Amino acid sequence: MATEKLFYIDQYRTEETAHVLSCEEVKGGYAVVLDRTIFYPTGGGQPCDLGTLGEATVTDVFERDEEIIHLCDRPLPVGETVTGKIDFDRRFTFMQQHSGEHLVSGVVHRRFGYENVGFHMGSDCVTFDFSGEISAQELKSIEREVNEIIYQNIKTEFLYPDEASLHTYPFRSKKELSGWVRLVKFGDADLCACCGLHVAATGEIGLVKLLSTTKFHEGSRIEMLAGIRALDYMNALAEQNREISNLLSAKPFATAAAVKRVSEELASAQYRVTELENRLFAVKAAQYAGSGDVLLFESAMSPDALRCLTDAVMQACGGRCAVFSGEDGNYKYAVGQGNGDLRDMTKALNAALNGRGGGKPFFVQGSVAASKKEIEAFFAAL
Ligand SMILES: [Zn+2]
Numbered sequence: 001m002a003t004e005k006l007f008y009i010d011q012y013r014t015e016e017t018a019h020v021l022s023c024e025e026v027k028g029g030y031a032v033v034l035d036r037t038i039f040y041p042t043g044g045g046q047p048c049d050l051g052t053l054g055e056a057t058v059t060d061v062f063e064r065d066e067e068i069i070h071l072c073d074r075p076l077p078v079g080e081t082v083t084g085k086i087d088f089d090r091r092f093t094f095m096q097q098h099s100g101e102h103l104v105s106g107v108v109h110r111r112f113g114y115e116n117v118g119f120h121m122g123s124d125c126v127t128f129d130f131s132g133e134i135s136a137q138e139l140k141s142i143e144r145e146v147n148e149i150i151y152q153n154i155k156t157e158f159l160y161p162d163e164a165s166l167h168t169y170p171f172r173s174k175k176e177l178s179g180w181v182r183l184v185k186f187g188d189a190d191l192c193a194c195c196g197l198h199v200a201a202t203g204e205i206g207l208v209k210l211l212s213t214t215k216f217h218e219g220s221r222i223e224m225l226a227g228i229r230a231l232d233y234m235n236a237l238a239e240q241n242r243e244i245s246n247l248l249s250a251k252p253f254a255t256a257a258a259v260k261r262v263s264e265e266l267a268s269a270q271y272r273v274t275e276l277e278n279r280l281f282a283v284k285a286a287q288y289a290g291s292g293d294v295l296l297f298e299s300a301m302s303p304d305a306l307r308c309l310t311d312a313v314m315q316a317c318g319g320r321c322a323v324f325s326g327e328d329g330n331y332k333y334a335v336g337q338g339n340g341d342l343r344d345m346t347k348a349l350n351a352a353l354n355g356r357g358g359g360k361p362f363f364v365q366g367s368v369a370a371s372k373k374e375i376e377a378f379f380a381a382l
Contacts, residue, residue: 001066004037011091014085016084018034019034020032021078038086039051040091042061044196045098045121046098046197093227095197095199098194100205103146103205105128107145108142109190114131114219115172116130128221132219150202155187156184166181171183184198210222211225274305284313288317294313297325298324310334322379323335335349342362346366353375
């Protein structure tokens with residue numbers, strides 16, 4: 001027996017009684033069929049309602065041969081009356097996303113002639129795909145137009161044309177339709193065949209925020225948030241910006257300029273550090289002029305600085321120069337020797353000091369998990 005779909009009569013009904021027609025144990029719980037239901041089953045790109053039936057928690061709802069199956073965590077007595085309650089916050093959020101999607105698709109279709117060829121209502125945002133390319137500039141103007149339609153608070157109409165007159169309605173549809181068709185109309189903004197649930201007037205969508213447009217196959221993929229999700233997203237962004245604004249002592253609308261300034265300052269400071277390091281390395285190298293093999297320990301350095309210091313000392317000392325930067329248990333190393341061949345030594349070093357690394361025959365870099373003492377002992381034994 002077909003389940004009576006109360007959600008099409010009133011999409012705001014959050015609680016209703018019904019008779020339990022059947023209850024079967026299935027994988028994952030109990031499949032309960034009622035004579036009528038307020039639970040919307042997954043379909044038309046819209047996730048199902050969740051909630052409770054009597055004492056049972058409803059974990060999934062889907063439609064099979066006109067019957068709506070409520071997957072419950074416990075059995076319900078057949079023939080009894082139960083009260084169903086839906087999680088209306090969840091339902092309403094989906095209604096906002098879904099209705100927002102209609103308005104965006106309607107505007108895109110009217111202005112560009114592109115079809116909506118894919119739709120996914122995820123837990124983070126709604127993505128949909130269009131048959132043509134939409135630029136970032138166009139996205140902004142679509143967003144503005146959609147929000148203006150929201151402000152007009154247009155009443156939603158649901159039309160059920162008969163098969164003979166169906167072709168006279170200029171509606172959008174993803175596939176060829178026949179038989180029972182439900183059309184959802186938002187004034188002149190959109191007319192679309194859809195079995196999902198929608199708000200009663202566009203004002204309830206609240207806000208549509210189009211996050212991005214990217215090239216996808218031959219068209220574009222758009223990311224959208226509507227209603228409370230859009231508000232939450234904008235609040236999270238504003239909070240991020242507030243933190244950046246505090247950290248950089250910049251006004252909220254001047255954070256990008258402040259970040260640009262800070263990165264320029266950082267680049268210039270890094271340039272200055274490199275310059276000073278090179279001078280320091282030259283002074284250090286001069287101390288080891290002609291002294292043969294050298295082993296140095298330094299505090300943590302960048303790989304570039306480590307290489308530069310090793311190179312400078314190697315040129316001066318005339319022997320093998322090994323520099324270890326870091327601390328016990330975690331040293332980065334660089335070893336160089338003018339015309340030397342360090343391959344056998346590197347193998348032995350990595351094996352003895354729990355290390356890894358390599359490079360050219362005369363210059364190698366890597367890391368070891370060993371102590372200063374162990375490293376000194378290794379070089380003393382060479
Ligand atoms: Zn819809």
